[in-house]
Amino acid sequence: MPSAPKNRIGSSTVHSLRISGIVEESCVDGPGLRYTVFTQGCRRNCKGCHNHATHDEDGGYFADVQSILTQFAGNPLLAGITFSGGEPFLQAVPLAFLAEQIKALGKNVFTYSGYTFEELLRLINTDSVLGPAVEKLLFFTDTLVDGPYIEEQRDLTLLFRGSSNQRLLDKSERERIRASICLVDFYAHNAY
Helix, strand or coil, X not given: CCCCCCHHHHCCCCCEEEEEEEEEEXXXXXXXXXXXXXXXXXXXXXXXXXXXXXCCCCCCEEEXXXXXXXXXXXXXXXXXXEEECCCHHHHHHHHHHHHHHHHHCCCEEEEECCCCHHHHHHHHHHCCCCHHHHHHHHHXXXXXXXXXXXXXXXXXXXXXXXXXCCXXXXXXXXXXXXXXXXXXXXXXXXXX
16 A cells, blocks of 8 residues: 655655656557656565666656656647656656646546555545545546556556556546445445
8 A cells, every 4th residue: 555655755746756767759658659757666566567677766866847748748749648657656746736737738647556546545545645646646547557567467468557457447437446435335334
């Protein structure tokens, strides 16, 4: 379960983001031509992760969010932006701001997370610091790829995923999951 960022990642603000790199034009990180931001810092340490260099929370470098937005907006061929990692939700504050700006340009947002959607919902409800930003980033995310990479479930035939446990969740699917969790919670607390 994610927890509030430690100071080194927490030093990122709405105006800066700790990243390991950017791919200005990618066709493998979501639908269409994409601008992919690889965030720095991940606590999952999935066996076989292909982005292992992004795990160190002290690694990478700080990038200015406005510069990223300006560079993105300068390429009219881009379908949208992809947040990958590392773990994007550890830096939900600057990414939520960036996602909101990308949506205002009429583009889409594709976000990867090593956490399941259900884990992110629990974080929203239990972490008063990071929770609101996680909620906002999810709101502006068109498609979420959730779940840790599990090497034993590796499947290279899957679209935009590395292992079969990972899900492609659009907004309507996330709302369906959220509603089913609320229903289960309701019945658990209102047993007859």
